[in-house]
Amino acid sequence: MIAERHINAAVLIGLAAVPLWAVWTDEPFTITLATRAAILALAAVGLNIALGIGGLVSLGHAVFFGLGGYAMGILAHHAQTFSPLDLGPLTIQGTKSMPVIWLTAVIASALAALLIGLLSLRTTGVYFIMITLAFGQMFFYFAISWNAYGGEDGLSIYVRNGFPGLNTLVPIQFFGLCFAALVVALVLHWRLRASPFGLALNAARQNPARVETVGLDPLRLKLVAFVVSGAVTGLAGALFADLNRFVSPTMFSWQLSGELIILIVIGGVGRLMGPVIGAALFVALEHWLGGLTEFWHIWLGAVLLLIVLFARGGVVGLLTGKAGPHV
Amino acid sequence: MSAILLIEQVLNGLQFGVMLFLMAAGLTLIFGVMGLINLAHGSLYMIGAFAAAWVADATGSFTLALIAALTAAAVAGALVELVVIRRLYSAAHLDQVLATFALILIFSEGTRWVFGSFPLFLDIPDALSGPVTLPGGIQYTLYRLTLIGGGLAVALGLWGLTARTRLGIRIRAGENDREMIAALGVDISKLYTLVFALGAALAGLAGALVGAIQSVQVGMGEPVLILAFVVIVIGGIGSIKGAFIGALLVGLTDTLGGIFLPELFKLFMEPGAATQTGSALASMAVYILMSAVLIWRPTGLYGARA
Numbered sequence: 032m033i034a035e036r037h038i039n040a041a042v043l044i045g046l047a048a049v050p051l052w053a054v055w056t057d058e059p060f061t062i063t064l065a066t067r068a069a070i071l072a073l074a075a076v077g078l079n080i081a082l083g084i085g086g087l088v089s090l091g092h093a094v095f096f097g098l099g100g101y102a103m104g105i106l107a108h109h110a111q112t113f114s115p116l117d118l119g120p121l122t123i124q125g126t127k128s129m130p131v132i133w134l135t136a137v138i139a140s141a142l143a144a145l146l147i148g149l150l151s152l153r154t155t156g157v158y159f160i161m162i163t164l165a166f167g168q169m170f171f172y173f174a175i176s177w178n179a180y181g182g183e184d185g186l187s188i189y190v191r192n193g194f195p196g197l198n199t200l201v202p203i204q205f206f207g208l209c210f211a212a213l214v215v216a217l218v219l220h221w222r223l224r225a226s227p228f229g230l231a232l233n234a235a236r237q238n239p240a241r242v243e244t245v246g247l248d249p250l251r252l253k254l255v256a257f258v259v260s261g262a263v264t265g266l267a268g269a270l271f272a273d274l275n276r277f278v279s280p281t282m283f284s285w286q287l288s289g290e291l292i293i294l295i296v297i298g299g300v301g302r303l304m305g306p307v308i309g310a311a312l313f314v315a316l317e318h319w320l321g322g323l324t325e326f327w328h329i330w331l332g333a334v335l336l337l338i339v340l341f342a343r344g345g346v347v348g349l350l351t352g353k354a355g356p357h358v
Numbered sequence: 359m360s361a362i363l364l365i366e367q368v369l370n371g372l373q374f375g376v377m378l379f380l381m382a383a384g385l386t387l388i389f390g391v392m393g394l395i396n397l398a399h400g401s402l403y404m405i406g407a408f409a410a411a412w413v414a415d416a417t418g419s420f421t422l423a424l425i426a427a428l429t430a431a432a433v434a435g436a437l438v439e440l441v442v443i444r445r446l447y448s449a450a451h452l453d454q455v456l457a458t459f460a461l462i463l464i465f466s467e468g469t470r471w472v473f474g475s476f477p478l479f480l481d482i483p484d485a486l487s488g489p490v491t492l493p494g495g496i497q498y499t500l501y502r503l504t505l506i507g508g509g510l511a512v513a514l515g516l517w518g519l520t521a522r523t524r525l526g527i528r529i530r531a532g533e534n535d536r537e538m539i540a541a542l543g544v545d546i547s548k549l550y551t552l553v554f555a556l557g558a559a560l561a562g563l564a565g566a567l568v569g570a571i572q573s574v575q576v577g578m579g580e581p582v583l584i585l586a587f588v589v590i591v592i593g594g595i596g597s598i599k600g601a602f603i604g605a606l607l608v609g610l611t612d613t614l615g616g617i618f619l620p621e622l623f624k625l626f627m628e629p630g631a632a633t634q635t636g637s638a639l640a641s642m643a644v645y646i647l648m649s650a651v652l653i654w655r656p657t658g659l660y661g662a663r664a
Binding site for chain 2: 162
């Protein structure tokens with residue numbers, strides 16, 4: 032059995048090494064795949080804060096991913112058409128600057144998470160799963176019917192947004208940005224889990240009644256976790272939109288929410304590196320199986336079924352021989 | 359905005375609601391008795407529709423097609439229960455969501471593999487096609503009217519089954535206390551398979567009936583599945599009465615919202631903007647309804663437990 036920290040180090044080094052090796056051998060597409068994996072991992076690391084530590088099974092995290100994506104899409108769209116965004120008393124100029132877009136994405140998704148969390152955390156269990164799903168569908172249908180930003184067709188952004196001091200059009204530099212964001216989010220998750228807040232949240236997942244008797248409010252703990260979680264997933268959405276230079280309502284789809292949960296479960300629920308392993312395997316499977324057969328989803332489904340039925344704890348669980356994280 | 363249009367739309371809403379009820383009844387039974395969230399219920403709907411379209415194409419008989427839909431969905435449901443679902447009853451909701459999501463992937467891609475990506479078509483039987491004149495001179499499609507009648511009959515039958523028969527007593531007992539009825543000598547695993555197959559057959563029937571007015575294609579189950587979830591969450595998970603009321607509410611809200619919200623906004627906005635705002639809001643209306651119900655009553659209208 033391998034210690035979890037060794038697995039963690041190996042995964043992180045592996046994810047950084049693959050694109051560097053691809054630069055060496057001049058295979059830009061591999062860098063794009065690695066970037067995709069890093070961004071999906073970032074989104075799932077966000078979800079893992081709510082799901083892994085807080086036990087909140089949100090089937091609507093695509094809301095935040097999509098909001099991040101549209102924050103990028105809308106700002107960059109106004110910048111590339113040189114038309115300011117008119118919000119009644121406030122007029123905002125579009126921008127092609129990544130830091131500004133990221134900040135907007137994080138704030139927008141945190142606000143949405145605050146609102147959705149306030150309304151849906153009153154419910155528990157299946158009802159929570161379903162109400163988050165319903166919020167996801169609300170945003171999805173809204174995005175489809177809102178024609179000002181492309182409606183069902185989505186928005187294309189012609190040139191990738193810029194970051195001061197970097198040339199984001201070079202694949203490896205953009206990968207570096209995404210990888211850095213992922214590492215920051217991982218450190219956040221790690222510090223959060225060890226903090227008094229994380230311990231209390233963990234306790235609230237296991238036994239809310241006891242947490243309440245020691246004078247803590249489980250609802251508030253979960254709400255904060257949900258907001259942080261949504262903000263991280265929102266940042267991932269902005270990066271994902273920049274990777275594809277395209278946003279569409281599918282970023283809000285419930286299948287995407289489902290896939291984010293899948294990433295976490297493949298890797299291992301509540302594990303620091305679970306989402307990273309899950310995302311890397313998912314992108315690899317998608318690429319290889321997708322190349323072999325048009326019907327690769329059958330095999331993804333089969334793998335997933337086997338993991339749920341026979342390998343509780345996912346890949347990290349298998350490697351460490353422990354089904355759940357020690358908390 | 360005439361009275362005739364209003365009545366027509368109410369009938370459309372009822373027809374939609376009644377079909378949603380067929381889906382939601384199975385889902386809510388399965389959750390009530392086994393405590394299982396079955397995301398793959400939409401796949402059973404799709405299987406029913408494909409079986410019906412295939413048999414109707416081969417034999418030309420709509421009755422045979424319906425029988426095929428019921429059988430195929432029930433058999434698929436029973437098989438899935440025996441092979442996969444059975445292992446999930448004691449698992450966490452997260453595992454149930456994932457395993458049944460995996461089943462969706464397998465069923466959808468498997469169907470695409472067998473039947474291809476192009477939609478199939480299932481024709482309305484000649485005896486039921488064409489319009490019928492209702493009292494008051496309203497023209498309405500006979501087939502849709504039959505769907506409303508058929509759906510209500512199934513609802514009544516389901517009520518009779520749960521309220522009046524021995525099987526119904528066992529189902530209700532299973533909802534209240536599984537361990538106790540197992541201790542009383544009821545073969546609980548057989549009961550579970552039966553309930554699952556029953557729910558699956560209802561979904562398959564809905565798929566075949568709706569398949570005749572829409573196209574039969576891969577992925578047709580998921581939008582209906584999500585609406586059926588909205589229905590049972592509004593009604594309270596586990597309650598058939600709640601599912602019925604929820605289904606009619608959702609069916610009417612969705613249909614009437616799409617027609618009347620844009621008109622409503624035209625009263626105080628310019629037409630272009632009104633149509634856009636109205637239709638955007640209409641597509642979100644059922645989800646807004648659901649959130650409102652849940653915020654007001656966190657376990658739905660007739661839900662007993664969370």
